[in-house]
Amino acid sequence: MIIGLTGGIASGKSTVSKMLKDEGIPVIDADIVAREVVQIGEEAYEKVVNNFGIEVTNSDGTLDRKKLGAIVFNDEEKRSALNEILHPVIRNRMENRVGELKEKGYKTIVLDIPLLFESKLTNLVDKIILVYIDEDLQRKRLQNRDQFSDEEVEVRLKAQFPLKEKIKWADEVIHNHGLLSDTKEQLVTILIKWNCLPRS
Known part of the structure; x- marks a missing residue:
């Protein structure tokens, strides 16, 4: 189940x-998966930076989740745009993890x-x-x-x-x-x- x-x-x-x-x-935690998919080098990371600009990154290039959060929490359109980028990727990764755990017998x-x-x-x-x-x-x-x-x-x-x-x-x-x-x-x-x- x-x-x-x-x-x-x-x-x-x-x-x-x-x-x-x-x-x-x-337990597969959607928040942890959401952090994984926006690591440097991930496709979702590139899309987020292209859509929201370099100002949502830290000096080392990693995503500044606090800055991004402040933008999307106050703008429904931008929140929807971010969700359209992240949700399909997060969903796919979670489904893959479920498959792996089922194979292990859980x-x-x-x-x-x-x-x-x-x-x-x-x-x-x-x-x-x-x-x-x-x-x-x-x-x-x-x-x-x-x-x-x-x-x-x-x-x-x-x-x-x-x-x-x-x-x-x-x-x-x-x-x-x-x-x-x-x-x-x-x-x-x-x-x-x-x-x-x-x-x-």
Whole structure:
């Protein structure tokens, strides 16, 4: 089974991802793949620099993800242009990784995709787990974690569908407001229900 793990910015999805790995389930992280495909020499890197200019690179030529992020978060057209470059490449690489893991005998594989719904990638997965927190807590965590201003927080939240909207599309929801042990218990319950625990 291919499980899609998603959430919102600062919802605690990375924590759940680590818990899955601790259970022996391989996780393919879309954010890591996104960083790989824009390394110098990669086709997507060339396309990004050609589209957004040399000013989105560091002095050593590597992509300055912060500068690029600042541009696309504030401009929907530019965000769409970046997505058109990156999404097909990221998708192909993730599908290749799934194939490799299946060949190694893994029965359950998790695709950790923050923008699973926004990027219309739900057809890559069989089931979806959403990591949910309410919006007020999401704002607080985002400000504490990244030292964002109120305006920066709003820009980032608007770039994603609200978590309460995503609930209706998920197969299971993990409510991540309490203790880590509560979050873990919810996750294990879901994995047992789906018969996905390698150790069970």
